[in-house]
Amino acid sequence: MGIRQDRSGRWRAELKSGREYVAGRTFDTKREAEAWLSRERASLAGGVDPRAGKVLVRKAFATWLVDREGTVAIKTTKADRSVLKALPPGVANLHVNRVTDREVQRCINDWSRRYAESTVKRYRATLMAFFASCIHERMITVNPVSRTRVPAQLTPAAEMMPFSRQELGAVRDEIAVLNPALADAVWLAGWTGLRWSELREVRVADFVEVPVPRLVIRRAQPEGIGTKRPKSGRTRHVPLVDAVLPLVKSMTAGKGPNDLLVTTENGARLYATAFKNSTHWAETGRGRRLHDLRHTAACLWLEAGVSPTTVQAWMGHADLKTTQRYLHYLGTSADETGLSRLNQWGRAGGARPAGEDQ
Template sequence: MPAQALTTAFLASLPGREPASGAVSYFDTEIKGFLLEHRASGGATFYFRYRDAAGKVRLNRIGRVDEISLSDARAKAHKMRQMVAEGGDPKVESHRFTDVPTFAEFVTERYLPYAKTRKRSWQTDETMLRHHLLPVFGSYRMNRITRSDVVAFHHAVFEKGYAAGTCNRMIVLMKFIYNCAIRWDVLPPKSNPCDGVEPFEDHGARERYLTPEEVQRLFDELDANRNVQVGQVIRLLLYTGARKREILDARWDEIDFNRRLLTVPAARSKSKKPRHIPLSDAAIALLQSLPRRDDIPYVFFNPKTKKPPVSIFYAWDSIRKKVGLSDVRLHDLRHSYASFLVNAGRSLYEVQKLLGHHDPKVTMRYAHLSPQAMLEAANVVGNVIYSARAGRAAAAANQGQVGTATAMA
């Protein structure tokens, strides 16, 4: 068992040095326990030899010289030696030394199964990964992606015209995925390439509100459009101000026609508390007109899968473009619902309750929508002061008249 500095030059010299029979083990002079087994057949394999907690000699295979580089084999041997020094057993915890997965492998095999059980927004993650992150990073091993790669990607998607907030969310998602890999011991600590990537300055969410004339154009198209179900969903979003998934995932047993409420259970509510959505006359009439099937509990469903629609984006995209509303998102229907309430003179407190906002600060974004209402409110103070001053002047004048009359008498 000769001692030998395991170098690339030594590995290159192995052909022609095969032992006559059996195998020869070369023990590295740098890392104790790291060795190369060279067989008579010409094959050579890296191993790490150590003693476990019971004192038994164990041999842990690292990989053949034709499947792993010397530097990677040495790095694994170093980690195994550290583990043994800390009381661990490389054979028992062999999962810690498997090859680092590609970004696509980790996302598919580890991250998405985890997200589906813990994140309500996992479908958004899956879409962003499929369309943006995986095409760029999917084939790279996770430890080969650098901060400069992430920065270049961040700027590239921004130059394609995506909003600053959208670009930032891509980096936030990628950073979270890497943090999962670090937490699950797939990657070492402090190896997140997204650390230190500066987000683009986001000047706030874009606000877009439909006018009554635009709503009429939209409804005219919905009346003529072949996709009846999507038209019904769009109408209900405007009638209720609900979030998209609150309507798409609604079940018949969540609707109380007597109390005129749609109850979103805590499991699907953004606030993680049950949310009660009041149903207007128009919403009730629409719901009562919908077909129902005894074997399907959902209000809206795909006839083939008997499940709620996964997405209505492409149908909505076609509809909005036909009526010249290509800049209107589905979520803008919720904003429009709020704007109609405010412009009709309803209080922000009422809007907050109808939209299900937990924080009144969120509702304050609609405060500017009714300048006439704000002006009338501001005039209240002026009118009170004017009335008080006018009353005092009238009282003083009356008192003066009384005094004059007394003097004359």
């Protein structure tokens, strides 16, 4: 039968393929031994080799990373490697076929206490892909990640804090005293909504004047990663208002078509840390992130009356709901009407609220 009781009173189950020993485990009860043997026989009959699943998760994961390299983006490869470093020993040192959804859920809960929710979701997706490959390699039959979930975190996400037009001008003036070239970069980012990775990769040839002056955003270069497509995966056209058009023209002076449009005073590519140090961003930025310059452009456009669908195209948003966040930030016409009525109390014969001093 493959099950026997040893001298200690425990039950030993042994799986064989013909006469060849495949795997074995010892249990406290005969029922547990029978259940395990039944599962392993079913796996073996389905083409799953229990011996293959005896490799440690950390070793199998490292092998998977090597096989995966070159088939995904460099950024994805780096994120995958960070998952291996973040795996708790309780999972990393288990055999692949011993990992259950309970161990994975405990791992995810631990991550949720240390990382942002978006990071945990990305880590979980990587684990899902890893164990899916284990199924493909016939090491296991069920993905232990599929029944897990990422707990919702109570910590609020970072809110957008766009500059007003006056604030943006003041920030530019303050930075111009320290570094005129970087002040120009701030002004351009605040009026075009370019992501930082796009701002540091836009080329002179991407500036087009006919039929309307605009920047054609074809590429991005996140720091530490090679050139790639923009986040949306599509090319987009961003018009240039009169407030920045002369600046962009001056940026092209003496440069070739393939040269970087936005650079430091020495003509070098922008880097966030160096930028923040040179501009004293902790003070001049008024508590904003660099990404808030992108939010600033969207708000300026909408304030000027540009339609949300047009702003969606200029920003490269895949979903109009993303663009509508800025409308909620700016307030609606109903908000303006309500505020106007509140401000009219007691004016021009308007009724005063009860209890107001005469």
